[in-house]
Amino acid sequence: MTALQSTTLDANTQRIAPFKMAHVVYRCADRKSMVEWYCKMFQARLVFEDDVLAFITYDDEHHRLAFFNMPELPKKNDNMVGVHHIAYSYQTIAELLGTYERLKGVDILPSWAINHGPTTSLYYRDPEGNDIELQVDNFADPADAAAVFKSEIFKQNPIGVEFDADALVAKWHTGASDDELCALGTCATGESLGPQFR
Structure with missing residues (x-):
């Protein structure tokens, strides 16, 4: 039995989880x-x-x-244990891309832009080296997002496909649908792994 299996609730146990x-x-x-x-x-x-x-x-x-x-x-370095990043979700791809444009206007740029499959994500690094992820779910139904983890595409590439954020914004401004904007490979740069995952 794995550690994950040993913590799984049985049918007679009530889960008590934080509400936020x-x-x-x-x-x-x-x-x-x-x-x-x-x-x-x-x-x-x-x-x-x-x-x-x-x-x-x-x-x-x-x-x-x-x-x-x-x-x-002392300053944080990348060779220490701890939290890798914290993720914040937006309701729509328009909110995510609008936030990207607003932040770019104040010289805050992402260190990494990637479509993970279940999410389209922009990673930022704060002044002291902490990473945060701004993301949007690529599927309206959580079951569809969960299904990605069982797909052959995810098995072959569990990290995702990097994209050009400015190109995605341009596509958004020309009226592309949410499905088009969130599709894996849209505005791809040809890379699939970010430096923090190599």
């Missing part, structure tokens, strides 16, 4: 730049700040992100 993820907290050497970057990223507002902590939110939650002021900490 509330917030993420960062320890920051340069808190000011982090708060400014995330406020731009999410069009967020500052709700609290003192010498130790800053809280921001982008919706009706009292805080979605918190930042500890810890200037004595």
